[in-house]
Amino acid sequence: MARFLISRLAQSVVLLLGVSIVGFMLMHLAPGGPLALYTLNPTVTAQDIERIKVQFGLDQPAYIQYLKWASGMATGNWGYSFFGGQQVREIVLDRVPATLLLMGSALALALVIGVTIGIVSAVRRNSIFDYASAIASMLALSLPTFWFGLLAIFVFAQTLGWLPAGGMVSTGGGGFIDRIEHLVLPVVVLALVLVAQWSRYTRSSMLEILDQDFMRTARSKGIASSRVLLNHGLRAALVPLVTLAGLQLPLLVGGALVAETVFSWPGMGLLFLSALSTRDYPVLMAILMVGAFVVILGNLLADIVVAFVDPRVKLGHD
Amino acid sequence: MIEGTLDIAPIAAPARASAVKRLMRHRLAVAALIVLAVLVIGSAGAPWLAPFDPEELDIANRYAAPFTGAHILGTDDLGRDVLTRLMYAGQISLSVGIAAMLVTVVIGFSIGAFAAYYSGWIGTLLMRLTDIMLCFPSVFLLLFVAAFVTPSLTSMSLMIGLTCWMEIARIVYSQILVLKSADFIAAAQMVGAPSWRIILRQILPNTLSPVLVAATLNTANAILLESYISFLGYGIQPPAASWGNMLTNAQSDFQVDPWLAVFPGIAITLAVSSFNFLGDGLRDALDPKIRDR
Amino acid sequence: MNEPDTASSLLDVRGLEVSFGRAKAVDGISFDVRRGETLGLVGESGCGKSTTALALMRLLRDVRLGGEARLDGVDLLDLDEDSMRARRGADIAMIFQDPGTALHPMIRVGDQIVETLNAHIKLSRDEAHRRAVDLLRQVGIAAPEERFFAYPHEMSGGMCQRAMIAIAMACSPRLLIADEPTTALDVTVQAQILDLLRELTGGLGMGVILITHDLGVVAGMTDRVAVMYAGVIVETAPTTALFANPAHPYTRGLLHSIPKLDGGWDEPVPTIPGSVQGAMELSGCRFVPRCPRASEACKAVPALREIAEEHFVACWNAP
Numbered sequence: 001m002a003r004f005l006i007s008r009l010a011q012s013v014v015l016l017l018g019v020s021i022v023g024f025m026l027m028h029l030a031p032g033g034p035l036a037l038y039t040l041n042p043t044v045t046a047q048d049i050e051r052i053k054v055q056f057g058l059d060q061p062a063y064i065q066y067l068k069w070a071s072g073m074a075t076g077n078w079g080y081s082f083f084g085g086q087q088v089r090e091i092v093l094d095r096v097p098a099t100l101l102l103m104g105s106a107l108a109l110a111l112v113i114g115v116t117i118g119i120v121s122a123v124r125r126n127s128i129f130d131y132a133s134a135i136a137s138m139l140a141l142s143l144p145t146f147w148f149g150l151l152a153i154f155v156f157a158q159t160l161g162w163l164p165a166g167g168m169v170s171t172g173g174g175g176f177i178d179r180i181e182h183l184v185l186p187v188v189v190l191a192l193v194l195v196a197q198w199s200r201y202t203r204s205s206m207l208e209i210l211d212q213d214f215m216r217t218a219r220s221k222g223i224a225s226s227r228v229l230l231n232h233g234l235r236a237a238l239v240p241l242v243t244l245a246g247l248q249l250p251l252l253v254g255g256a257l258v259a260e261t262v263f264s265w266p267g268m269g270l271l272f273l274s275a276l277s278t279r280d281y282p283v284l285m286a287i288l289m290v291g292a293f294v295v296i297l298g299n300l301l302a303d304i305v306v307a308f309v310d311p312r313v314k315l316g317h318d
Numbered sequence: 319m320i321e322g323t324l325d326i327a328p329i330a331a332p333a334r335a336s337a338v339k340r341l342m343r344h345r346l347a348v349a350a351l352i353v354l355a356v357l358v359i360g361s362a363g364a365p366w367l368a369p370f371d372p373e374e375l376d377i378a379n380r381y382a383a384p385f386t387g388a389h390i391l392g393t394d395d396l397g398r399d400v401l402t403r404l405m406y407a408g409q410i411s412l413s414v415g416i417a418a419m420l421v422t423v424v425i426g427f428s429i430g431a432f433a434a435y436y437s438g439w440i441g442t443l444l445m446r447l448t449d450i451m452l453c454f455p456s457v458f459l460l461l462f463v464a465a466f467v468t469p470s471l472t473s474m475s476l477m478i479g480l481t482c483w484m485e486i487a488r489i490v491y492s493q494i495l496v497l498k499s500a501d502f503i504a505a506a507q508m509v510g511a512p513s514w515r516i517i518l519r520q521i522l523p524n525t526l527s528p529v530l531v532a533a534t535l536n537t538a539n540a541i542l543l544e545s546y547i548s549f550l551g552y553g554i555q556p557p558a559a560s561w562g563n564m565l566t567n568a569q570s571d572f573q574v575d576p577w578l579a580v581f582p583g584i585a586i587t588l589a590v591s592s593f594n595f596l597g598d599g600l601r602d603a604l605d606p607k608i609r610d611r
Numbered sequence: 612m613n614e615p616d617t618a619s620s621l622l623d624v625r626g627l628e629v630s631f632g633r634a635k636a637v638d639g640i641s642f643d644v645r646r647g648e649t650l651g652l653v654g655e656s657g658c659g660k661s662t663t664a665l666a667l668m669r670l671l672r673d674v675r676l677g678g679e680a681r682l683d684g685v686d687l688l689d690l691d692e693d694s695m696r697a698r699r700g701a702d703i704a705m706i707f708q709d710p711g712t713a714l715h716p717m718i719r720v721g722d723q724i725v726e727t728l729n730a731h732i733k734l735s736r737d738e739a740h741r742r743a744v745d746l747l748r749q750v751g752i753a754a755p756e757e758r759f760f761a762y763p764h765e766m767s768g769g770m771c772q773r774a775m776i777a778i779a780m781a782c783s784p785r786l787l788i789a790d791e792p793t794t795a796l797d798v799t800v801q802a803q804i805l806d807l808l809r810e811l812t813g814g815l816g817m818g819v820i821l822i823t824h825d826l827g828v829v830a831g832m833t834d835r836v837a838v839m840y841a842g843v844i845v846e847t848a849p850t851t852a853l854f855a856n857p858a859h860p861y862t863r864g865l866l867h868s869i870p871k872l873d874g875g876w877d878e879p880v881p882t883i884p885g886s887v888q889g890a891m892e893l894s895g896c897r898f899v900p901r902c903p904r905a906s907e908a909c910k911a912v913p914a915l916r917e918i919a920e921e922h923f924v925a926c927w928n929a930p
Contacts, residue, residue, distance in 0.1 A: 015446075015449060015450060015453065018446060018447075018449075018450040019450050019453050019454070022447075022450050022451070022454075023454075026459075026462065026463070135346070138591060138594050138595055138598065139587070139591055141591075141594060142538065142542075142587050142590040142591030142594050143583075143587050143590075144542055144545050144546065144583060144586050144587065144590075145546075146546055146549055146565075147545075147565060147568075147579075147582075147583035147586065147587075148583075150565070150568050150569060150572065150579060150583075151579075151580075151583070153569075153572075154572045154576055154579075158572060158573075212712065213707060213709060213712040213713045214712065214713055214714055214715040214716070216670060216707070216713075217707060217713045217714065217715075217775070217778075218715065219670055219699070220668055220670060220699055220700065220704065220705045220707075221699065221700040221704075221726065221727045221730060221778065222696050222697065222698065222699030222700030222701060222727070222730050222731060223696075223700075223726055223727070223729075223730040224696070224730070225696075227726075231718075232715055232718070235715075235717055235718075236715070236716070236717060247452075250452065250453065250454065250455040250456065251455070253455040253458070254455035254456060254457035254458065257455070257457050257458065258457065258546060261550065272458065272461070273461075273550070276461060276462070276465045276552075277465075279465070279466075284462060287458070288454065288458055288459075288462065291454065291455050291458055292453040292454055295453045295454075295455070296453055309717065310716075310717055311716070311717060311762045311764070312716060312717075312762070312764050
């Protein structure tokens with residue numbers, strides 16, 4: 001087990017390194033280079049640009065810049081914002097909790113609803129419920145999230161006035177209820193796509209499991225149906241589902257960006273957009289890395305959970 | 319006769335249920351094709367089919383409500399006919415979707431096939447690259463690149479394509495690996511079939527179906543991505559219209575004329591869901607192992 | 612047809628029909644199993660023997676059942692799901708063909724036995740644990756206390772099958788159905804498992820339905836045999852009588868197709884010409900296309916008739 005953990009951890013670190021290299025290359029391949037904000041600005045003189053270059057260490061060869069930047073990222077020195085000069089680490093980490101709250105709540109909601117729908121669909125396959133939820137899922141997956149969010153705001157915030165139109169908390173501060181009210185719409189909008197995906201994943205996973213021999217054996221023992229379904233069926237279906245959850249993380253992070261846009265939710269996504277408009281590279285890079293880090297960490301955790309649940313993996317069997 | 323139905327514990331495939339399901343799926347896929355045909359014809363044939371000129375302003379009549387008067391879907395803030403704009407915007411949105419899909423297929427297939435064929439350090443490196451790219455949320459990557467590149471139809475298609483090829487690469491890679499060691503390939507080799515013939519006759523057809531399904535679903539995804547990027551202002555720039563950038567002012571539009579924000583969204587949803595249903599139907603139709611999913 | 616002695620009949624099946632949609636997998640079969648006897652159910656793949664077993668256990672889905680199957684007088688086919696579930700594992704149990712896939716890969720073997728016990732008998736945790744270990748010992752698994760905590764993939768095929776037998780026997784069922792219990796195992800292990808089955812069931816006076824396509828297994832293990840073809844029973848007889856005087860052309864074909872040790876090296880192995888495809892659609896006797904004895908009379912479906920003591924054949928032209 002320890003060997004498995006160590007090898008997975010090593011893989012993750014290598015992946016993170018690869019991600020950092022690719023990310024760094026992207027930054028420097030972009031037209032205008034890292035100083036696009038300045039070089040594309042006609043009022044900035046060539047001398048100023050030279051000065052800025054030296055100041056930010058951009059006159060040095062690419063690989064040295066990479067090493068400096070990468071080692072900085074690893075040790076907590078994420079550089080300074082091009083647009084204001086504050087510590088990038090502070091700016092970014094400040095926004096992470098909000099994004100995590102949004103992602104976490106949406107995922108939790110989606111899991112509960114989606115997995116249940118999936119199980120029922122699998123058990124009552126080819127029923128009206130099954131068809132209806134399949135079609136509904138497809139439609140939900142086809143809705144542009146940002147558009148759905150706008151519609152939701154229009155209906156629930158502007159027309160009906162039940163919920164706030166955006167932000168995380170009312171101006172002037174608010175209590176627990178206020179925060180929940182602000183959380184509802186973004187979470188529901190983000191969760192819609194997730195529910196659709198999870199119900200489909202669960203359904204196909206359960207269908208495969210229900211066909212397996214050990215389910216028939218479980219039935220033949222005369223134990224209760226619910227026990228057969230959950231203890232035998234879901235337990236086996238969980239393994240591929242957890243792996244899928246890990247693979248779905250990039251979509252979750254991307255979806256959070258969209259939701260934050262529409263609801264003015266003060267998270268990493270919104271920060272990314274404002275940094276984009278000012279070409280604030282250090283911030284952009286840091287957010288990209290944090291996003292990738294979350295994905296890699298999530299996949300690692302998923303693999304560990306699978307190793308715990310499935311005894312065949314722990315001992316190195318296939 | 320006694321009914322003996324239990325909710326868990328399946329045995330032999332009941333032929334009736336699977337045929338019904340297949341038909342149902344096929345009907346949905348057929349409906350999706352019809353919807354797509356309507357959308358494509360409406361967009362491609364816009365110069366001839368559209369009721370108005372897309373640039374024609376009718377300031378006196380701005381923010382006209384739909385289903386009343388000459389403008390079926392109403393007019394926008396400058397008095398331009400919404401239906402006409404939707405049709406012309408469809409040209410862009412659908413083209414970007416399809417072009418991006420082609421890019422993903424070309425890149426994905428090349429990388430996947432290359433990696434599988436020359437397995438060894440090249441193959442591993444290519445697949446590691448694929449893994450790395452998969453760690454980036456594609457929206458982030460796309461925005462990052464889109465902000466620095468002058469947006470146009472071609473650049474959008476390329477950018478979306480460059481951020482979405484990974485899934486196809488993986489599919490192609492695993493398919494070819496499996497096929498390489500498959501018994502029927504070995505049989506073909508033993509009979510003396512030349513490599514190119516094996517590739518053409520055996521390997522290609524077997525990789526084609528999952529790629530086809532993935533490509534269809536990629537088109538759906540590409541349309542969604544384009545609409546989001548354009549909505550944010552980093553994609554197709556006005557005055558050229560795409561369904562996405564028609565929604566850019568949606569938030570403020572909601573106060574004045576909510577309909578302006580509704581129709582482009584419906585158009586996007588129709589196009590995307592059609593591709594999704596089509597892809598799903600293709601998956602069922604092309605997989606011989608599906609019984610009654 | 613003489614009525615079997617219902618007093619000692621454990622399982623009495625009359626006119627069992629199993630239909631999936633329009634296809635009838637089992638078309639009106641009747642047989643009985645007595646206390647303490649092992650009935651062999653023989654036939655080639657697809658003849659409906661496994662389907663019969665699953666129908667008796669009521670484990671089939673999307674199916675229409677007809678006829679009756681009385682276990683000690685109670686019609687299993689007529690029970691509601693809860694009543695049937697109470698009987699599964701406790702009164703009637705089943706072991707399956709592939710032990711490797713029949714056990715849940717993520718639950719410890721001992722726990723899978725305890726599960727069966729807890730479903731039917733009220734026991735404390737310790738008591739259930741002890742009984743499970745005891746069962747493992749009875750089925751011949753060495754070091755049962757440790758093996759209790761093993762997972763199926765850590766055990767060999769033979770050991771897994773023993774564990775399955777332990778699960779099936781846990782509540783001392785009256786009737787055991789063994790569906791090709793040794794087909795997936797090595798030959799040497801096969802003999803061990805069969806011996807184990809004989810020993811365990813004999814001691815308890817259990818009725819056993821042994822489903823197999825292997826006539827060798829039938830010869831060694833069964834008291835009576837029922838031969839199935841294309842969803843119907845074509846012959847039933849005490850085992851020795853069946854092997855000595857096979858009456859139905861199909862049975863004769865089966866027995867003749869077993870290669871003999873004392874046969875010539877260059878003699879071709881006899882086969883039954885044709886295949887079972889399309890047999891279900893035939894009116895009249897289903898074996899006609901492959902039967903060397905087919906005649907005009909065979910256009911009518913033959914019923915089982917007694918040709919010797921306890922020996923029934925469904926054929927106009929036998930013996």
